[in-house]
Amino acid sequence: MNEKLEDLLRFALETPEEVRQQTEDLNTGFDEDARTWELIVKYHGSLEKLEEMGVQVEYLIAGYAILTVPEALVEAVAALEEIEYVEKPKRYFYSQIRPRETSCILELGPAFTGQVGADQFGNAGTVGLSGKGILIAVLDSGIEYRLPEFRRSDGTTRIKYLWDQTIVTADGRDGNAQEAAMGEQTTQQGVVYTEEQINVLLAEEDSTSDMSPNGTENVAQNLTRPSPDTSGHGTAVAAIAAGNSDTYQGVAPAADLIVVKLGVPGVFSFPRTTEIMRAVSFAVQKGVELQQPLVVNLSFGNTYGAHDGSSLLERFLDNAAEIGRTVICVGTGNEGSNGGHAAGRVGEDSFGVEVGENGGNTAFVELAVADYETSLNVQLWKNYQDDFEVYLLAPSGEEVQITQSVEGGKYTIDVQNTRVLIYIGEPTPYSVAQEIYLELLPLDGSFINSGIWTFRLEGKDVTDVSGGFYYFYLPSGAVRNERTGFLRPNPEVTLTIPSTAAKVITVGAYDPVFESYADFSGRGYADANRTIGVVMAGLTKPDLVAPGVDILAPNTFGGLSEMSGTSFATPIVSGSAALLMEWGIVRGNDPFLYGEKIKAYLRKGARPLRGEAIYPNERVGWGALCVADSFPGI
Numbered sequence: 001m002n003e004k005l006e007d008l009l010r011f012a013l014e015t016p017e018e019v020r021q022q023t024e025d026l027n028t029g030f031d032e033d034a035r036t037w038e039l040i041v042k043y044h045g046s047l048e049k050l051e052e053m054g055v056q057v058e059y060l061i062a063g064y065a066i067l068t069v070p071e072a073l074v075e076a077v078a079a080l081e082e083i084e085y086v087e088k089p090k091r092y093f094y095s096q097i098r099p100r101e102t103s104c105i106l107e108l109g110p111a112f113t114g115q116v117g118a119d120q121f122g123n124a125g126t127v128g129l130s131g132k133g134i135l136i137a138v139l140d141s142g143i144e145y146r147l148p149e150f151r152r153s154d155g156t157t158r159i160k161y162l163w164d165q166t167i168v169t170a171d172g173r174d175g176n177a178q179e180a181a182m183g184e185q186t187t188q189q190g191v192v193y194t195e196e197q198i199n200v201l202l203a204e205e206d207s208t209s210d211m212s213p214n215g216t217e218n219v220a221q222n223l224t225r226p227s228p229d230t231s232g233h234g235t236a237v238a239a240i241a242a243g244n245s246d247t248y249q250g251v252a253p254a255a256d257l258i259v260v261k262l263g264v265p266g267v268f269s270f271p272r273t274t275e276i277m278r279a280v281s282f283a284v285q286k287g288v289e290l291q292q293p294l295v296v297n298l299s300f301g302n303t304y305g306a307h308d309g310s311s312l313l314e315r316f317l318d319n320a321a322e323i324g325r326t327v328i329c330v331g332t333g334n335e336g337s338n339g340g341h342a343a344g345r346v347g348e349d350s351f352g353v354e355v356g357e358n359g360g361n362t363a364f365v366e367l368a369v370a371d372y373e374t375s376l377n378v379q380l381w382k383n384y385q386d387d388f389e390v391y392l393l394a395p396s397g398e399e400v401q402i403t404q405s406v407e408g409g410k411y412t413i414d415v416q417n418t419r420v421l422i423y424i425g426e427p428t429p430y431s432v433a434q435e436i437y438l439e440l441l442p443l444d445g446s447f448i449n450s451g452i453w454t455f456r457l458e459g460k461d462v463t464d465v466s467g468g469f470y471y472f473y474l475p476s477g478a479v480r481n482e483r484t485g486f487l488r489p490n491p492e493v494t495l496t497i498p499s500t501a502a503k504v505i506t507v508g509a510y511d512p513v514f515e516s517y518a519d520f521s522g523r524g525y526a527d528a529n530r531t532i533g534v535v536m537a538g539l540t541k542p543d544l545v546a547p548g549v550d551i552l553a554p555n556t557f558g559g560l561s562e563m564s565g566t567s568f569a570t571p572i573v574s575g576s577a578a579l580l581m582e583w584g585i586v587r588g589n590d591p592f593l594y595g596e597k598i599k600a601y602l603r604k605g606a607r608p609l610r611g612e613a614i615y616p617n618e619r620v621g622w623g624a625l626c627v628a629d630s631f632p633g634i
Helices: 007-014 048-052 071-079 195-206 233-242 273-290 312-320 566-586 596-605
Strands: 036-043 056-059 064-070 083-087 135-140 159-164 191-194 256-261 294-298 326-331 341-345 362-369 376-383 387-393 399-402 410-415 418-424 433-442 451-461 469-473 505-511 544-547 551-554 560-563
Touching: 007 083, 007 410, 007 418, 007 433, 036 071, 036 273, 036 312, 048 056, 064 071, 064 273, 064 312, 071 083, 083 312, 135 233, 135 273, 135 566, 159 195, 159 273, 191 195, 233 256, 233 294, 233 551, 233 566, 256 273, 273 294, 273 312, 273 326, 294 566, 312 326, 326 566, 341 362, 362 469, 505 566, 505 596, 544 566, 551 566, 566 596
Parallel strands: 135 256, 135 294, 159 256, 294 326, 326 505, 505 544
Antiparallel strands: 036 064, 036 083, 056 064, 159 191, 341 469, 362 451, 376 433, 376 469, 387 399, 387 451, 410 418, 418 433, 551 560
8 A cells, every 4th residue: 555645544445435434534535426535635746647547636725735536546646756645534523612801902992993003001003903904714614694793884795705615506516607797706616705796695685676786687696695604603703703793893803804614525514624725725815816914713623633733734734824924723622621532651540640560561541432322433643663562352341452563554353243443554754653543333233332442552662761652532522422432531632633733823712701721622732741743843732722611702693692612712813813913014013923923922922821830831822812912012
């Protein structure tokens, strides 16, 4: 098997389709009707050879592309010299749980005053900051574009572009039926609406007249309308970042918006990697085209991966953050307290306590599997140089060894009426970590056996100083029973991917009422002994935290609802980044105030929280967002 293929993709290709269909993740990216795989590649040079082979190529930014490859050609595609690495898509999950006061935003003075000078707090040049001139891209579940929060005082939209990836027109092709008349831009999936088109739709809905403002009769009737934001998640995120109405004001109420409603393929209706990468490429390209500074907001994540910045999505975001004048803000996810991660070192328990002489170089990791789990995958990540023997003990007491010397790395074992698909991975060109991946499926019936499953790790050849560490991950809590989890979970390094990317601003959540860390918020890197991951490069995650508990935001029905989660902490930071960029770039105080520079200023301005004695740390990074203290030299 070609070493350019990631482990999970290799495993999927070697697994029969009828078995893949029973799993949560192995079949993601496969089109059963067309018999094709959607794949993400890092490449160099030209991909014209692929087009000649019948492979559909969608070029992204920074040397990345999305390919639609006939199943029989995957190996041939990976073998091309121009292809550097190939991954399959993963599913991503939204991270759900009046922030302005607690984040020191009101101290800047009222928005829209037009004043430039010292406010009552002495902050020269920060009065009236509103995000004017800045683009905020919300890549999420869509938007209720008709709400007043996203319209100007004259009723026109503040949305520059709205790309609905979920729409397929009646004739089966992508794009709008009126593309020629309206200057519509088509994409490989969905429909892109311009500001002009959104205004036509709004005018029709606001008036009983058959005439649009530009005199085009019945134009709106011929436009495919954006699909609704059924969850309200994207609407709330956009409003927190940039909403503006008589009843609600977001952090950057004068910012322009780019909205992408992410495609939701598959039975669980969660976006996958390819939709996200398309959306980021679109937003960054529009920022450059419109010559406006850009903030990208990503309020979702996934637990699959080494959490070390090595996946193509993480590296793609690092590249995207360096194009134009861009900042990317990503939430840490809500996996901090749901029992989906266990970590430790052989010879110690999960909290780093020596287990004693009888323990030797052994570790026991117990996993509670609740009733009615149709499948469950488990990732074990370790240092490749460490030699472990791994055993799996079923609830019945039957124990099997996970052999790691199997040719090809893939095999299947049956234990207590459960089939276990096993893949032994190898290091990749981008990561030193090794993965052992297990997928538990029912042999008979609809559910895998419930009870306590135990992993026994025997360290055979590990170094004294840095060896013997292990990291287990389960799927996101959004797709497993809430009672399924490790009995002794470890909350460290529970931040979700892609918040692990190095050059994004990684945002956790805190409770503004108690001024304390929100325990659901994904934690990052503070384990000095961690031997895989970006912490080895001296990076720390999260960068900071923002309010994420009971945040008031508009819903799709025109009212306000309380919401909790890092999903809603992230747009507070995105809006704050827009305020800094307005101060620096638009007002001329610092034309280079974007990218890592924004991150540095937000970290420096962060304030302490109760119960946190050392900064930065794995829970809150450098502290709580405080915008007024984040301006340089003020």
